[in-house]
Amino acid sequence: MANILVVDDELGIRDLLSEILNDEGHSVDLAENATQARVARAAGAYDLVLLDIWMPDTDGVSLLKEWATAGALTMPVIMMSGHATIDTAVEATRIGAFSFLEKPITLQKLLKAVEQGLARNAAQQLAPVAAQQPAVAPMEGGFVPAPIVTTAMLGESGPHAHQGFDLDRPLREARDGFEKAYFEFHLAREGGSMTRVAEKTGLERTHLYRKLRQLGVDLGRGKRN
Template sequence: MATILIVDDEPGIRDTLRGVLEDEGFDVSTAATGEECLKLAETEHFACILLDIWLGEGIDGLETLQMLREAGDDAAVIMISGHGNIETAVRSTKLGAFDFVEKPLSLEKTVVTVKNAVKQRELERTNRQLQTDNANEYVMVGESVGMRALRKQIGIVAPSDGRVLISGESGTGKELVARAIHSASKRRGAPFVEINSAAIPEELVESELFGHVKGAFSGAVANKKGKFEVADGATLFLDEIGDMSPRVQAKMLRVLEEQRFEPVGSNAPVKIDVRVISATNKRLDDLIDNGNFRADLFYRLNVIPFQIPPLRERVEDISLLVEHFNRRFSADNGKRTKMFTEEALDALRMYTWPGNVRELRNTIERVVIMVSKQKILAKDLPEFGSGDEAPASSFRFPSFKAATDAYQREYILHKLAEHDGNVTKAADEMGVDRSHLYRRMRNLGIQAK
C-alpha cells in the first residue's frame, strides 16, 4: 500500500490523521517540522505528503514544498492550513501542490483527497514509464553519415509547425522519424495520431479522416470524430498518402489550406489546429505525371522533405542495429543476450535487405527466439530472401551505386575469407594498396578481423 507522510506541528492532528489513514490501509509516517520532513523524504519514497503551511519554528510548509520540488521529489502534496486564503492557495498550486484543505479538517474529505492524490500520482508515474518505454521502442539507431544528418535535420525542423513529407522504401523507419519529430516539437505533450491510408478500405478513408454524423451513411449509428479532429492541437501522421483517392485528396487540400473541414454528412465546419506529417514509399512525382496524385496537394504536403536512406546504403549501421534488437528481444523474451560473431555480422552486411530495417528487426527477433546457442555463427542465421542468388548478381538495386557497393562488398569479403582475414594478402591479390582497401572496407561497413 502507498506510504503517506503527515507533517504538522500539532501532535493531536498527526495522531488523528495517522489513525484514520492506517484504518484505510495506508502506511503512515509523521513529522513535526519542515526540516524533519525533508530529512525523511531523502531516505523514503512517499506517495503523498499532508503538509501544514504553518509549522511553528523553522521553515514553513510553502518553503518545505519548494525545497521538495527542487530536490526532485514527486510526491503528491496536500497543503493544510487553519488560516487559508486565496493567495496562499494559488502559491501552493504554483509550487506543485495537488490540493489545499483547511482546518478544522473533515476526516472524510481528507481521506478522499489523499486517495485521489495517490491515484493521480500513480497515473502520472505510469505515464512517464510508458513514455520511457515508447522512447526505447522508437529510438533511432545508427551513426552513419545519413543517420547523423537525419537526426540533425529533425532537430532543426521539429520545433516548427511546418508540414513534413517523409519519403523512403518500406521498412526504412518513416514512422520512427515522424515520431521523433513529434517528440521534439512543441506539441509533444499532445497525442501522436496516425492513419494508414493503404490499410483502410477506400469507402471508409474519408470517414476515418474527417469523421461523420449519425445517419450519414448506412452503419453510421452515431456521431464519430475523425483523425483530424482527434489531432486538434497535436500531430497527425498520414502514412502511405500515395494511396489516397482523388476525392479524399481534394478534401485534404482544402483542410490544409483552411484548417477546417465538414464531417461526412454535415455542413457545419469544424476548425482545427493540426500539424501534418505525411509519408510515402512511392514516387509521388510519377503519380503526378500519371494523373494519380494532385500536384497542388503535393506542394502543400512537401513543405519540408525528408528522404530516409535504405539499409543497404548505410551498411555500417547494421552491427549497431543488431546489437539494439538483440538486447531488446532478449529482454522481452527473458533470454540472455546473444553474441553475434563477426562472420555472422559479415553475412548480415552482405545481404541487401529489400525489407530494410523492418526485415533486419524480424530476422534478429527470430534468431533470439529460435536459436538456443549463445554464440551466433553465419550458419545460424535464417536464409535471406526467396532464393540462393548472391546479392551482387541481383537486378533489384535501385541505382548503379547500390549495385556497385553490393558487388564490391561481396568481392572483398570473399577475398578476405580466402586469406583468413589478412588484409595485406587480400590487397596484394586484388592489386590495390592496403590503405585503399581499408578505406573501402570502412565505407562498406566491413570490419577487419
C-alpha cells in the same frame, strides 16, 4: 497500500491523520516540523505528503518550494491550514501543491483528497512505463480490449491465478477489490491462520482483523478450504 508522510506541528492532528490513514491500509510516517520532514523525504520516497502550512521552524510553503527547487517534489503534496489565505493557497498550487485542505479537516474531504492524490501519483508512475510499451495492433473492427490485471501477472500461480480486476472503476473500489482478493488468497494459503497471515502481510493482528471486517472477507473461508 501507499507510503504517506504527514507533516504537522500539532500532535493531535498527526495522531488523528495517522489513525485514519492506517485504517485505510496505508503506511504512515510522521514529522512535527520541516526539519524532520526533510530527513524523512531524504530517507525514502513517498506516494503522498500531507503538509501543514504554519509550522514553527519553516513554513510549509517554503518547504514545498525547497523540494520543488531541489527536484524532490516527485509526489503529490496536499497542503493543510486553518488560517491560510486564498493567496497562500494559490501560491502553494503555483509551486506544485496538488490540493489544499482547510482545518478542521473532515473525514470525507481527507479521504477524497488522498484518493485523488494517489490516483494522480499512480498515473504519473505508469506514464513512463506506458511510453515504453510496444504498440498493439488493433483487433478486427479497430477495438483494443482494456487490460485486465490478474494475480498471474503479479507473479502468483495456482487456483487463484484466474482472478481478474476491473480497472475501469474509481481507485478506492478497485483497491478494495484487490485487497479483498489479496487477503482471501493468503488466508487460504495459510489455512486460516491469522498469525501467519499477519506475518506474511506485515500487519498487526488487531489492524488485520479490522481490515478484513472492513473489506467483508469471510474469515472462515481459509479454514474450509
